[in-house]
Amino acid sequence: xxxxxPTAIAIAVGIIVLMGYFFEGGTITALRVVLTGWAATLAGLxxxxxxxxxxxxxxxxxxxxxxxxxxNLLTIAAVAVTLVIGLIEGRLLDGxxxxxxxxxxxxxxNGVIVASQAALASLVMFALVFAxxxxxxxxxxxxxYLFVGAVVIGLIGWIPLLGVVNTAYEWLVAVxxxxxxxxxxxxxxxxxxxxxxxxxxxxxxxxxE
Amino acid sequence: xLEQIINGVGALSDPIPLAVLGVVVVLTVVxxxxxxxxxxxxxxxxxxxxxxxxxxxxxxxxxxxxxxxxTGPNSIVNEDTGTTVAALAILDVVTTDATISDQxxxxxxxxxxxxxxxxxxxxxxxxxxxxxxxxxxxxxxxIAFDSTTLVGGLTVMVPDDDLQANLLVGSFGSxxxxxxxxxxxxxxxxxxxxxxxEGQAAAYASAEHILIGEELFVSRAYLDEAPAAQGGxxxxxxxxxGVIAAILVGSVLASLGLLGQ
Numbered sequence: 001x002x003x004x005x006p007t008a009i010a011i012a013v014g015i016i017v018l019m020g021y022f023f024e025g026g027t028i029t030a031l032r033v034v035l036t037g038w039a040a041t042l043a044g045l046x047x048x049x050x051x052x053x054x055x056x057x058x059x060x061x062x063x064x065x066x067x068x069x070x071x072n073l074l075t076i077a078a079v080a081v082t083l084v085i086g087l088i089e090g091r092l093l094d095g096x097x098x099x100x101x102x103x104x105x106x107x108x109x110n111g112v113i114v115a116s117q118a119a120l121a122s123l124v125m126f127a128l129v130f131a132x133x134x135x136x137x138x139x140x141x142x143x144x145y146l147f148v149g150a151v152v153i154g155l156i157g158w159i160p161l162l163g164v165v166n167t168a169y170e171w172l173v174a175v176x177x178x179x180x181x182x183x184x185x186x187x188x189x190x191x192x193x194x195x196x197x198x199x200x201x202x203x204x205x206x207x208x209e
Numbered sequence: 210x211l212e213q214i215i216n217g218v219g220a221l222s223d224p225i226p227l228a229v230l231g232v233v234v235v236l237t238v239v240x241x242x243x244x245x246x247x248x249x250x251x252x253x254x255x256x257x258x259x260x261x262x263x264x265x266x267x268x269x270x271x272x273x274x275x276x277x278x279x280t281g282p283n284s285i286v287n288e289d290t291g292t293t294v295a296a297l298a299i300l301d302v303v304t305t306d307a308t309i310s311d312q313x314x315x316x317x318x319x320x321x322x323x324x325x326x327x328x329x330x331x332x333x334x335x336x337x338x339x340x341x342x343x344x345x346x347x348x349x350x351x352i353a354f355d356s357t358t359l360v361g362g363l364t365v366m367v368p369d370d371d372l373q374a375n376l377l378v379g380s381f382g383s384x385x386x387x388x389x390x391x392x393x394x395x396x397x398x399x400x401x402x403x404x405x406x407e408g409q410a411a412a413y414a415s416a417e418h419i420l421i422g423e424e425l426f427v428s429r430a431y432l433d434e435a436p437a438a439q440g441g442x443x444x445x446x447x448x449x450x451g452v453i454a455a456i457l458v459g460s461v462l463a464s465l466g467l468l469g470q
Contacts, residue, residue: 066369131414194444
């Protein structure tokens with residue numbers, strides 16, 4: 001029963017939501033809207049659970065005096081400060097604090113979160129260049145050389161007035177790259193469909209044994 | 210009564226996708242059943258990433274380090290749910306194998322909706338291994354709410370949590386190179402799988418083992434060898450050949466001018 005009930009509920013809900021996309025105007029569409037509304041509510045509640053998890057994980061590491069526990073203390077303090085400011089400003093400004101440029105919530109979001117994300121994203125280029133260099137040390141196969149060659153053409157192909165290199169770059173992007181990307185995306189789509197069907201038929205049960 | 214049922218269901222908007230879905234369901238169920246009864250053996254091509262997973266876990270356990278699996282920024286309530294389910298299948302198998310270790314395996318995510326299900330997957334793996342008492346709730350972690358910050362957090366986790374095997378499976382973009390770089394710097398074995406093309410390109414350059422395209426979605430068939438999953442694998446292969454045939458036929462028809470613009 002412990003195994004059958006969750007599976008039956010998951011299959012039934014999955015079929016109703018899926019059929020809601022194929023059939024229009026009936027009770028099934030209304031049911032789909034209700035069920036997806038519940039999912040949205042649960043997703044909102046999951047964020048609260050996530051915050052508790054962040055606090056628990058960092059408190060545990062702090063308690064164990066784990067490596068880098070100063071950062072765990074900073075994280076807990078940041079969560080507490082952001083939460084308190086968000087709650088106070090949210091109440092004072094009717095939930096629009098994030099969108100007002102004069103609010104502390106907006107300052108925290110744009111000045112800390114967006115800025116640190118931008119800093120991290122800017123490091124990606126360096127990581128990719130190092131990876132492209134290291135790949136030749138690690139596995140020097142013909143595919144590696146093809147990959148590095150494509151990267152080099154891709155990088156210098158941006159420089160104008162290089163004649164044949166520009167032509168090679170345009171051909172590379174228009175033919176093999178586009179074809180390859182489409183092939184990979186078709187594969188991903190087929191994989192998603194099959195795994196979705198496996199969940200619908202109950203042969204893949206991430207929610208129970 | 211019949212009219213009420215028809216009104217309840219509503220009008221069918223497009224029968225073709227529903228028919229295709231019906232074929233996929235029938236194929237998956239029938240082929241899975243045939244595999245379960247040993248009537249049909251589904252051929253599997255070699256996928257080095259899955260072959261490496263077992264040895265990765267073994268090495269991590271022997272060296273006293275942790276096994277880490279990240280399911281990425283994908284959720285269980287939107288269009289990338291399929292990727293999350295595939296990542297959960299890998300997490301399930303990996304955790305079951307890693308429960309013998311003194312060090313708890315860790316699972317991370319950047320989506321709050323995936324956190325409870327990740328936590329549950331870890332707990333079930335421990336229960337299955339008869340070690341539910343060893344399960345620690347903090348081994349499932351929400352690191353961030355987006356992919357870039359998640360990989361930023363993972364770069365610190367590699368040395369701080371003594372990670373010895375790193376499996377990053379989810380909707381990662383090119384930022385996955387940051388996490389892979391941190392792993393390489395500490396000499397740990399890594400497997401990366403992404404449903405995004407940029408993530409796959411970055412992974413090819415920076416990880417030892419990668420899962421490309423649909424390879425991500427066949428984890429259960431390769432790691433668990435479950436008969437039902439074998440059916441899914443065979444269905445995926447049949448669909449792929451169907452798409453290839455459709456492309457070839459379409460190309461020939463278009464070349465002959467027999468296909469409308």
